[in-house]
Amino acid sequence: MILLIQYTLIFASVLTLVALGGCFSEHSGVINLGLEGVMVMGALGGALMLKNMAGKPFVLIVLSVLAASALAGLLYTILLAVACINFKADQTLVGTALNILSTAAATVAVKALNMAENPDNVSSTIAYGPAKKAFIVKIGRFQFNWCMAVAITALIIAFVVLYKTKFGLRLQACGENPQAADSVGINVYKMRWAGVLISGALGGLGGIVYITAGVSEWKFETGVAGFGFLALAVMIFGQWKPINIGLAALLFGFFRALSNVYSGFDFLARLKLPGSIYNMMPYIISLIVLAFTSRNSRAPKAEGIPYDKGSR
Template identity: 80%
Template sequence: MVLLIQYTLLFASVLILVALGGCFSEHSGVINLGLEGIMVIGALGGALTLKYISPNTPAFLIVLAVIAAAVVSGVVYSVLLAVACINLKADQTLVGTALNMLAAAAATVIVKSINIAENPDNVSSTVQYVQTKKALVVTIGSFQFNWFMLVALIALILAYVVLYKTKFGLRLMACGEHPQAADSVGINVYTMRWAGVLISGMLAGIGGIVYITAGVSEWKFEVGVAGFGFLALAVMIFGQWKPINIGLAALLFGFFRALSNVYSGFDFLAALNIPGSVYNMMPYIISLIVLAFTSSNSRAPKAEGIPYDKGSR
């Protein structure tokens, strides 16, 4: 049971971070379907930092360095989305899809190039971080507390405060609802949309490194992040683009994802003789069922997905 709670909180942390990223982007008016790709690139930056940083570095500094690398990687990659969708007014769905396809391929090439440079016989796309990964976890009794759980909680609180209690957040949401009206009162819609996309890159980048370090000490980048970016989009929609609801939805989806890791430890589940692949599919099946019954009542930001044209009224 302790292990189930541990994995639930960890996977929920991933979903909270990435879904909040999508929330900021869509509140600004830009649909970010590239969350999956941004997670991969953020995970790459964080994983390489874990690989090369000295294991003797204080744990606190390792955590900060990994977060910083994931943030920078995610933000830089999200610039591609911002330029294409905000400045060039490209189709946001197509750009996001292209970024997802590019990320895994680019990460694989980068990691293979690094591995070959270090050892010509090593052509794998795997990054190992066995020793330094220990700095991310603090053992409390039989429970392993991951520092990223705290990061996700802080991000959730800050997202609520920023969106609903600050001028920046209110202006951001205005740009996703009525950009022409926002522009008429002096709000720079392009700037706010850039801010929304870059914030989404920051959060999704952190979510990527949290995901790949959840249970293993190495990661093969050919597999990407197993659709977790799309699962985060489902969490965002189910949570109605509201931080608190997103947090609750993330716990639900995180629970079903955690079951695939620990189901063998429960006698009544093991007795059912259900293949492990079914448990792996469960969070995605649940997302389809939930969205099928709730999407008709969803209220997305009115101007999301619509390129802003300053000359149109």
Template identity: 30%
Template sequence: MTATAMHEPVVEPARRAMPGWARAALWVAVAVVAVSLTSYQTGLPELTASGTVQAAVRLGVPILLAGLGGLWAERAGVINIGLEGMMILGTWGGAWAGYQWGPLAGLIAAAVFGALGGLLHAVATVTFGVNHIVSGVAINLLGAGTAKYLSTLVFEPISKNPRESPPVPKFDTYSVQPLGDWLQQLEDAQRVGISDVAGILGGLVTGLSPLTVLAFLLVPVSYLVLWRSAFGLRLRSCGENPVAAESLGVNVYRYKYLAVIASGALAGIGGAALILNPGQAGYLENQTNNRGYIGLAAMLFGNWRPGGVLGGAALFGYSDGLQLRSGEITVHALFYAAALFLLAVVAVQIWRRKWFFAGMAAVFAAAMYSVYWFTDELPEELTAYTPHLVTLVVLAAASQRLRPPAANGLQFRRGAD
């Protein structure tokens, strides 16, 4: 061995980073364990009951579709605050066509009405350079006003009420059998851990409508189109560096238009989920209840990635479904589950030697447990706004790791430097 070789530093091989899907699956498992332990510590099996999960799926699907709509638009560089208005247009279109010709026609009409809202937003922002926030707010106001006018014009003679439609036919629901029955038996056995997992899986494979299945399929489809196709590469380049994309021959205007129209169609389908899935009679004024904005929060939580949007929608849907199905006591128990989850975060941050974040997580864990320990239940007025409170907490927690598209919200002019 030469002297030079003896003094060469030893280079340790770099540790392979865990894939994103694996990290997400690990944290989902941690969350399930935390909720399962809470269920048995508090004697509240409703936390992991299949009925609760079914309600969470039903309430999370519109948020998921709105979040995917925001993802498509913002990956092309167009901020879409108008998702709420596009969802409202989708609810009206779905109710109108669904009443006339059935749920499939309602789904198509909802997508078309939402896409028209997206087209209007694209004309304002892409062609005329209107500020994206201003245009989005205008779309929200216009969508609500248009739906109210059309409801008065079309639905009032039938339903005798300008704020609602007559009953609309729904999609049928299906279950994966015999898997659903087997999971129900495991859930009824009340075995620690096993019954909780069975209840969660049972809620995911029973009572499914075609619209719910479509919403879940759109998550991998969005990923494959946006990240695994030449079309998606060009579209995302418009949101990262439209000038460079234009120099390479990409028609930036065309891709922005297509993205925002697709965004509106997805939001419209999200509105249709409020109409055509079982559990709702038909169109009602203010039916979306700010789900378009919550969909935007899910998109931010997911860091502009389809899988992250699904996780955000699941979180918001679960919190909403839990408070609607079980009330103040079970929502109160979530503080205990949150404390357990944050303790896992503390352990991970200590292992990564990020002492500041470990300390912050420990403080939040102590705060969550204190709320659980010193109170018996939450006021009814507070639990009614659980999804909105979760939105604020999630946005605050996720703000440190967000990486939006570089040119998101910036005005683009062809030929500009």
């Protein structure tokens, strides 16, 4: 039971971080379908840092790893921002390109690094092993992970920034009605860049939390298994509002956690369902949830439409 709560919280943290990323980007008016890829890049940056920092004091490890993954995610979304904001590219196409690019690039990078270290090692796996213990504080049998604290902090900051600051309100204006925002002197391009870059940093953080959640090594060929898209589903279910996103993330996190720990429950184990059923669960749930919540969606009105100063 404790294990289930622990996994639920950690997966909910991932979903919260990434969904908040999507939330910032969409409120500025850009659909970031590349979050899946951003997660992979963040995971790559964080994992490399984690591997190099092994043996250092834990505060240093935690901070540097989080910084590395956020930075990796942020740098990677520059590709999306340039294409979608300045060159008015199709946001769906570019987002998809980023997803495909990230897995390929991460695989090539990790393989090249592994081969440089040891010519016989042609795998795309990074083992960070014991270093990830830095993130964990044991409270009884429950393993508290610092990432949970990061997710909650991000949630509170996101709420304050979006609703209580000038920046947040301006950002949302650019996603609702960019022409009106422009007419009162807000630089729409700048705000959208800000929204997209924030989504990159948050997505990157989500990436490192995801790969360190259950295992101590990661094979980058597999990417992050649709988690970036689950986060988008969480964002839609949460109606683009931070607090609702946090709650939605708990629900989805629970179903994802089940697939890790179902064998520990007697009544579930007795059903003898194949493991694949539990693996499918989060995706099925999200489809059902989306089917019921998308009709009255409160998506930012101008999202997905490139802003052109000349048109009105």
